[in-house]
Amino acid sequence: MQYIINAPKSINTTVKLPASKSISNRAMIIYALSGGKTLPENLSDCDDTNVIVNAIQNMPDVIDIKAAGTAMRFLSAYLSVTEDTHTITGTERMKHRPIGVLVDALRFLGADITYLNEEGFPPLKITGRKHEGGYLEIPGSVSSQYISALLMIGPVLCKGLTLKLTGEIISRPYIDLTLWMMKEFGAEADWSDIDTITVKPKPYKSREYSIESDWSAASYWYETLALSDNYEDEIKFAGLMDGSMQGDSIARYLFSLMGVKTIFDSTKQGIPTTVTLKKLERHVPRLDYDFINSPDLAQTFVVSCALMDIPFKFTGLRTLKIKETDRIEALKTEMKKLGYIIKDENGDSLVWDGERCEPATDIAIDTYEDHRMALSFAPAAFKLPGIKINDPNVVTKSYPNFWNDMRNVGFIIDKK
Structure with a gap:
């Protein structure tokens, strides 16, 4: 199966994130x-x-x-x-x-x-x-x-x-x-x-426990806002915490460098609250970052930076080779379809210095049985109308309702 994705002209909505x-x-x-x-x-x-x-x-x-x-x-x-x-x-x-x-x-x-x-x-x-x-x-x-x-x-x-x-x-x-x-x-x-x-050899105690929403899932909506051209766009979520222990909450800081502002309704420690994302007019001219503590965000930022013409060097990516697929090779292959020459160094870094190539005439992104390939490339529809995603149901691995959420936000998704 294949999805053909077109982005909305504007976004002003609340997204119900999945649990972490x-x-x-x-x-x-x-x-x-x-x-x-x-x-x-x-x-x-x-x-x-x-x-x-x-x-x-x-x-x-x-x-x-x-x-x-x-x-x-x-x-x-x-x-x-x-x-x-x-x-x-x-x-x-x-x-x-x-x-x-x-x-x-x-x-x-x-x-x-x-x-x-x-x-x-x-x-x-x-x-x-x-x-x-x-x-x-x-x-x-x-x-x-x-x-x-x-x-x-x-x-x-x-x-x-x-x-x-x-x-x-x-x-x-x-x-x-x-x-x-x-x-x-x-x-x-x-x-x-x-x-x-x-x-210590001290047994656990049974207790009631409630799960925070997922910062990894939130990162794809940060990417969506970053790639949008409408500076009036706004996205809200519920259930995230300021000071979250989730490693991928670093996305909040990194996307602030790429023109997305995060506003928490409450900053009380340990209390989930509503978060509002707003689009800013400025972003860094280049982004270098060591993803050793949050490698699952690499695909999101490779796609975002390239499509925003932000050169980058991302290190700390050694574990990407043993994920659902070899994500380093998958990213190089799929980004080349979009017209971007991404290089790897020492098996743990991805670098883009602005080098381009002729993009494919009919772009279809392969997902390699990897949920994050589909999740990170879908927002590219803002820059590449009609982008196709092969085997889109791989998102069920981490975000089963993603495509419904995309439709509710205003994306037009056709099935082929």
Whole structure:
């Protein structure tokens, strides 16, 4: 299937954002480990969260997490400390996404995990049992989801967990988000040194919990306003917090450099409120930024900056190669269709110095089974009327209602 997208002449609307996928996924694992009886409120209805909810509620012998990398990592750790034997598997792409670092760490702590096909990759056979826990070292440069998966089982380990992160530590805000949520459920977990986290063997406490709206989803509406040519345009959301623990809330700062102002109705700490976005007439002439702590925003800013003629150098993108697709190569390929020559450096940077090429005559963006490709390229309709998005339903992975929200804002979306 293919969508053909045309942008509205003006926007003045309120968008109902989905709940945070990052918080929802962590809340479900902690809820299960706490023995909770009441599901967290305002859970995300995206594919990634749904597979975790279904797995925890039903615990089938074979758990298919489809394309949900977060679910593979979080559930592998959870199943390793939960009695019974399960097989966890996913899509063909998932079977080629590495998980060896996490499996090695879990085995070191006492887990019984067997690879069913290729060594270092799913599917996995996991027999859950009690782990001793203790001291563990893991590279800080691996996916923060490995680290979060280990941290969340820390309180149920006999000796707790002392986790030392060696080398460069990436995506630290996501680690801090995990620690914050663990403490919300009564755990004693925090940084005990610049590179070390200590989790006490103190069980979680069951509690009612409500999920904040998703800053990652908000970033695509920031992009929409940034690409609009109408300076009267305005977008509002509900349910975001000033001072949010979500790593992608940095989008608010970055888009302020690109001409989008954020206004909070309330700035009370920890209280979700209404946010208003307004378009400004000025933006930076160039944007250089290290996305090591928020790599999921890279696609949004590559598309936004290029279409706004803002040269850029984005670093800290090493993990993009092991996401739903190799996002570095996917971005280079799809941006070339639009007429932009994006270069990569050292496998962890994307650079655009203003170099252009002849754009495709009939632009159709491939999404590579990657939700963020569709989400980040859709707002380009402001600059490229009639842009086509292939396989648009990939957005269900994180933002199932995205296309309906686009229509409600005024975008015309035709199906082919």
